[in-house]
Amino acid sequence: MSDRPLAADTPAPLIDLPEWKRFALAAQTCAPRPDALDLIEAPGLALDSSGQRHSSDLMAAGEALLRARDFDTQRARLLAGEPVNVTEGRAAWHTVLRAPEAPAEVRAERERMDAWVRRADAGRRWRHVVHVGIGGSDWGVRLAVTAFGYAGTWRDVRFVANIDGHAIEGGLAGLDPRETLVVLVSKSFTTAETLENGARAREWLTGAGLDPAAHLAAVTARPDRARAWGVPDDQIFRLWDWVGGRFSLWSAVSLSTTLAVGVDVLEGLRAGAAAMDAHFTQAPLAENAPVRMALAGVANRSVLGQGSLNIAPYDSRLANLVPYIQQLDMESLGKSVDAAGRPVGVPTGPAVWGMPGTDAQHTFFQWMHQGSDGAPVDFILCREADHHWPAHHRQLLANCLAQREALMRGKTLAQARAECLAEGMDAARADWLAPHRVHPGGRPNHLIALPRLSPYSLGALLALYEHRVFTQGVIWGIDPFDQWGVEYGKVLARGIVAELDPSSGQASRADTAAASGAADARHDASTRHWIERLRRGGSP
Numbered sequence: 001m002s003d004r005p006l007a008a009d010t011p012a013p014l015i016d017l018p019e020w021k022r023f024a025l026a027a028q029t030c031a032p033r034p035d036a037l038d039l040i041e042a043p044g045l046a047l048d049s050s051g052q053r054h055s056s057d058l059m060a061a062g063e064a065l066l067r068a069r070d071f072d073t074q075r076a077r078l079l080a081g082e083p084v085n086v087t088e089g090r091a092a093w094h095t096v097l098r099a100p101e102a103p104a105e106v107r108a109e110r111e112r113m114d115a116w117v118r119r120a121d122a123g124r125r126w127r128h129v130v131h132v133g134i135g136g137s138d139w140g141v142r143l144a145v146t147a148f149g150y151a152g153t154w155r156d157v158r159f160v161a162n163i164d165g166h167a168i169e170g171g172l173a174g175l176d177p178r179e180t181l182v183v184l185v186s187k188s189f190t191t192a193e194t195l196e197n198g199a200r201a202r203e204w205l206t207g208a209g210l211d212p213a214a215h216l217a218a219v220t221a222r223p224d225r226a227r228a229w230g231v232p233d234d235q236i237f238r239l240w241d242w243v244g245g246r247f248s249l250w251s252a253v254s255l256s257t258t259l260a261v262g263v264d265v266l267e268g269l270r271a272g273a274a275a276m277d278a279h280f281t282q283a284p285l286a287e288n289a290p291v292r293m294a295l296a297g298v299a300n301r302s303v304l305g306q307g308s309l310n311i312a313p314y315d316s317r318l319a320n321l322v323p324y325i326q327q328l329d330m331e332s333l334g335k336s337v338d339a340a341g342r343p344v345g346v347p348t349g350p351a352v353w354g355m356p357g358t359d360a361q362h363t364f365f366q367w368m369h370q371g372s373d374g375a376p377v378d379f380i381l382c383r384e385a386d387h388h389w390p391a392h393h394r395q396l397l398a399n400c401l402a403q404r405e406a407l408m409r410g411k412t413l414a415q416a417r418a419e420c421l422a423e424g425m426d427a428a429r430a431d432w433l434a435p436h437r438v439h440p441g442g443r444p445n446h447l448i449a450l451p452r453l454s455p456y457s458l459g460a461l462l463a464l465y466e467h468r469v470f471t472q473g474v475i476w477g478i479d480p481f482d483q484w485g486v487e488y489g490k491v492l493a494r495g496i497v498a499e500l501d502p503s504s505g506q507a508s509r510a511d512t513a514a515a516s517g518a519a520d521a522r523h524d525a526s527t528r529h530w531i532e533r534l535r536r537g538g539s540p
């Protein structure tokens, strides 16, 4: 960790800035204007912000706010690989992983992995791939494999993330160990879930009479640990400390993606993301897609009090986009203090949730239309489908546009009453039913349209979200690249694991405390109760 002084990275408190007050006032006093089309054509996608509040005054206030936050300098520091992750004193240089002119060591590792995969393909090796990793070492790969391998691939890829033993049991069930490659992905190579699940897979290989080393590959920033764990050097692929886990799919973390759907997919993802990086760097702020999404996100969350953000991809192949963005956004922006440790003073990152449409319409869209809170929505669609049923695609697109229009337009009491009367109800019944059919409308949204779901457009989409998250971090003044909150629970779990083990000394300490009636100061009464009870397993 660097001892770099914080001062250089410490912005002024947001709420003290006159630019913030101007932005907040402008956001409060303008309305969404869906009749004024507000469209940006960015690489790989088009962003329609017509469903967000917008006005020339709000845009000018947003630009002034970004200037006050020294946005140009912060963006340049991100892209130059400077230590923008202030609390951990390191860079977040994911953009270089997809840069055509990447440093030699990055290019060399890309080539080494591609060559390894091509050799495996040529030899038709590894009918089954078991990808073991969690969080940033999992979601990007799941997303890409589902997006491009949705119709099946000759290699069967399974994902094992959870420490729940059922996950690894199911992940290995029915596979032929002789045909199986187990890919362990862990930046730190210390993550308990990944190492435990990896150990079960290794036992499974040994139990089948195989040399596990021949069936293991690893992707990590700590090749020394992977080597000590038993992975041969030529099957260890590198990432670097200066890449955050949730920003790492551009690296060898996507080994399983390339085994499932080809090295070209990863190349396409990188090319789309690199094009979005160039757009983020060069486009004027008013036409800069990530910046516009960030300004809308800050207005919705910090000014208008919207507590969540719904992601609605109208493409079933993008089912894993929701957890991917959940981690990207919530691990990055789920913080309440700025880089100097002061309260930000306004609500920061929203809860991110969602589900592909049209499933979502039959699950929670009722709440979006008429619930007391509602949520801003990012609608995502692909103009062209890759199947052969155009009528399905027309219905899918129609549903997306209709839901969006209903959320924007709403329906007044007078309209609802007139509708009831037109359906033949008498006036008394129309008066009674009409309030149930009112929609407030005015729900903020973006529409993001990809030409089709290509690796290029998906890469651009993911980079759009990465830069949106970064820009919101700059405005709020928080470090979007650390995740201290994840640590606390991990540390407590380590202690409780030992206490749950009936053979451990720690557990007997809890027993003794319970037997003597003395409170065990390490836990509250309820946690202590459950440790005791769960230690006994199924017995009463």
Ligand SMILES: O=P(O)(O)OC[C@H]1O[C@H](O)[C@H](O)[C@@H](O)[C@@H]1O
Residues within 6 Å of the ligand: 134, 135, 136, 137, 185, 186, 187, 188, 189, 190, 191, 194, 245, 246, 331, 483, 486
């Ligand atoms: O890749 P690893 O070191 O195994 O880490 C896996 C995951 O661990 C934690 O949950 C972090 O909060 C994530 O950001 C990270 O992606």
